[in-house]
Amino acid sequence: xxxxxxxxxxxxxxxxFVYGGEYRPMPDEPAASDAQWADYIFNRSGEPGLSxxxxxxxPSGTWFIAERDNVKDVVLKTYLFDRANPPRAGKGATP
Amino acid sequence: MPLKLLKFGLSxxxxxxxxxxxxxxxxxxxxxVIIGAGGHGLAAAYHLAKDYGMTxxxxxxxxxxxxxxxxxxxxxxxxxxxxxxxxxxxxxxxxLFSQLSTELDLNLFYTERGHFTLAHSDASLRTMxxxxxxxxxxxxxxxxxxxxxxxxxxxxMDLSCGGHAPVVGALWHPPGSIIRHDAVAWGYxxxxxxxxxxxxxxxxxxxxxxxxxxxxxxxxxxxxxxxRRVLSAVxxxxxxxxxxxxxxxxxxIQPLQACxxxxxxxxxxxxxxxxxxxxxxxxxxxGELVMGASLDPYxxxxxxxxxxxxEGLVDHLLDxxxxxxxxxxxxxxxxxxxxxxxxxxIMGTTPIKGFYLDTGxxxxxxxxxxxxxxxxxxxxxxxxxxxxxxPFNLSRFGDYTxxxxxxxxxxxx
Ligand SMILES: Cc1cc2nc3c(=O)[nH]c(=O)nc-3n(C[C@H](O)[C@H](O)[C@H](O)COP(=O)(O)OP(=O)(O)OC[C@H]3O[C@@H](n4cnc5c(N)ncnc54)[C@H](O)[C@@H]3O)c2cc1C
Numbered sequence: 001x002x003x004x005x006x007x008x009x010x011x012x013x014x015x016x017f018v019y020g021g022e023y024r025p026m027p028d029e030p031a032a033s034d035a036q037w038a039d040y041i042f043n044r045s046g047e048p049g050l051s052x053x054x055x056x057x058x059p060s061g062t063w064f065i066a067e068r069d070n071v072k073d074v075v076l077k078t079y080l081f082d083r084a085n086p087p088r089a090g091k092g093a094t095p
Numbered sequence: 096m097p098l099k100l101l102k103f104g105l106s107x108x109x110x111x112x113x114x115x116x117x118x119x120x121x122x123x124x125x126x127x128v129i130i131g132a133g134g135h136g137l138a139a140a141y142h143l144a145k146d147y148g149m150t151x152x153x154x155x156x157x158x159x160x161x162x163x164x165x166x167x168x169x170x171x172x173x174x175x176x177x178x179x180x181x182x183x184x185x186x187x188x189x190x191l192f193s194q195l196s197t198e199l200d201l202n203l204f205y206t207e208r209g210h211f212t213l214a215h216s217d218a219s220l221r222t223m224x225x226x227x228x229x230x231x232x233x234x235x236x237x238x239x240x241x242x243x244x245x246x247x248x249x250x251x252m253d254l255s256c257g258g259h260a261p262v263v264g265a266l267w268h269p270p271g272s273i274i275r276h277d278a279v280a281w282g283y284x285x286x287x288x289x290x291x292x293x294x295x296x297x298x299x300x301x302x303x304x305x306x307x308x309x310x311x312x313x314x315x316x317x318x319x320x321x322x323r324r325v326l327s328a329v330x331x332x333x334x335x336x337x338x339x340x341x342x343x344x345x346x347x348i349q350p351l352q353a354c355x356x357x358x359x360x361x362x363x364x365x366x367x368x369x370x371x372x373x374x375x376x377x378x379x380x381x382g383e384l385v386m387g388a389s390l391d392p393y394x395x396x397x398x399x400x401x402x403x404x405x406e407g408l409v410d411h412l413l414d415x416x417x418x419x420x421x422x423x424x425x426x427x428x429x430x431x432x433x434x435x436x437x438x439x440x441i442m443g444t445t446p447i448k449g450f451y452l453d454t455g456x457x458x459x460x461x462x463x464x465x466x467x468x469x470x471x472x473x474x475x476x477x478x479x480x481x482x483x484x485x486p487f488n489l490s491r492f493g494d495y496t497x498x499x500x501x502x503x504x505x506x507x508x
Contacts, residue, residue, distance in 0.1 A: 015403075018392075019392055019393035019394070021347075022347075022394075035493060038492060038493045038494075038495065039343060039493075042345040042436060042492040043343040043344060043345050043492065044344075044345055044346070044347050045334070045343075046333075046334035046344070046345075046346045046347040046348055046394070047334040047335050047338050048334075048335070048348075048396040051394070053394075070394055070395055070396055071395075071396045071397060072397075073395055073397060073399075
């Protein structure tokens with residue numbers, strides 16, 4: 001991967017981007033147990049596959065979601081996070 | 096041509112005894128299946144056979160012996176970590192490594208070189224003082240030294256670093272060593288085989304059977320095996336194995352790369368590490384400079400190499416050793432590092448009965464090979480975590496009792 005497409009600024013060299021880790025929905029604050037919080041904070045679905053993840057375009061301060069094949073290192077698509085229609089968590093095929 | 100070689104050529108039979116047997120057939124049942132014939136899996140097999148008389152063991156590898164990170168690391172062995180848990184653990188490993196050639200009856204080229212961790216700022220000097228004090232308290236030889244002492248030990252280093260971020264001191268750890276990594280795997284494999292352990296290469300584990308929370312066997316590319324104990328020692332493949340048993344862990348996989356230059360006359364005795372410049376370098380007994388930098392910046396399940404890595408590395412290397420400008424890089428490669436958030440391993444028993452983990456070795460696990468052998472053997476034989484590895488159990492992430500090891504290599508801190 002040499003070029004990544006920022007949803008705001010278009011294709012840019014990958015050196016301009018910072019990886020923000022797998023997208024994970026936060027548990028419900030008052031209801032979640034200690035165990036659910038621990039799982040949310042520490043555990044990851046670290047296996048190979050299509051992953052939906054946070055990326056940051058540093059020069060413009062843009063956080064966005066990338067869908068990436070983390071074996072072949074190919075980004076399939078990038079888009080801004082939409083609270084009303086959040087990405088699916090975990091590894092797997094595009095919804 | 097030596098007569099021996101001619102005879103060998105004509106007879107078609109190997110003149111020398113092979114280092115490890117390849118059994119014709121896999122048995123239906125073993126007492127223990129070890130997934131992964133890297134140093135860790137093989138060392139555990141050896142100690143189970145030798146110390147606990149457990150020999151009905153199969154070690155399975157989807158590739159070949161030592162073909163994972165065991166054969167890809169830069170072979171640095173040291174114990175100057177930061178946390179007391181870490182220091183105690185790695186200290187025992189250095190002790191075992193220093194005697195391993197005798198133990199395995201194989202020359203592993205273990206050489207004590209001395210290990211510098213360079214400081215380029217007051218802040219990092221402060222961390223080094225802290226490390227040195229923890230080390231001394233636990234009887235590990237480490238001290239903070241100044242530029243003059245560094246120059247005396249390593250006269251070719253340009254302490255001014257080309258003018259920016261000059262070296263202001265170092266953590267000096269005389270027992271820091273390098274060792275021939277493939278031979279470590281071969282030695283453990285041979286001695287485990289001699290005691291009856293069976294090693295199957297090119298045999299991948301594809302599933303793990305569990306009944307009522309107890310392991311009952313594994314599925315492999317060569318058919319099923321029954322076993323009530325399974326030890327997973329697969330480093331960069333751990334998330335695939337833990338998925339088979341439905342255990343969640345914090346492990347993510349990021350590549351770590353390394354490279355070597357063409358051979359040079361011996362000029363660098365020590366191992367030199369600079370976390371600020373993101374490089375480490377030592378000179379092998381063949382004269383090559385063996386070099387590494389920091390972890391690749393995002394998750395990737397691949398052993399590919401990049402030009403970015405070499406460019407970034409040599410840029411910083413030339414700050415320290417400007418005279419290397421014309422030296423050529425000969426080879427580069429990568430391994431998949433199994434990273435944890437506290438730079439400490441995940442070892443021991445798990446919520447599944449009979450399933451043991453030896454993982455979370457990231458960029459730092461080669462030096463632990465020897466102590467993992469003894470402690471994982473104990474853990475599997477007794478079904479109880481050895482005291483040295485108790486702080487590293489997977490349960491720490493549920494209990495919020497992380498270890499916070501900042502002395503690990505190739506990680507920014
Ligand atoms: C470039 C680089 C430099 C490093 N430098 C150092 C260093 O200087 N000092 C240090 O202490 N550490 C270093 N490390 C870390 C160290 O190499 C590893 O932590 C250590 O070697 C892990 O050993 P292991 O036996 O656990 O795993 P590995 O040697 O990776 O063995 C795991 C084995 O499991 C097999 N396997 C995987 N999945 C399956 C399956 N499904 N079925 C069967 N077999 C399977 C693989 O084929 C592999 O052979 C470095 C790592 C890298 C990548």
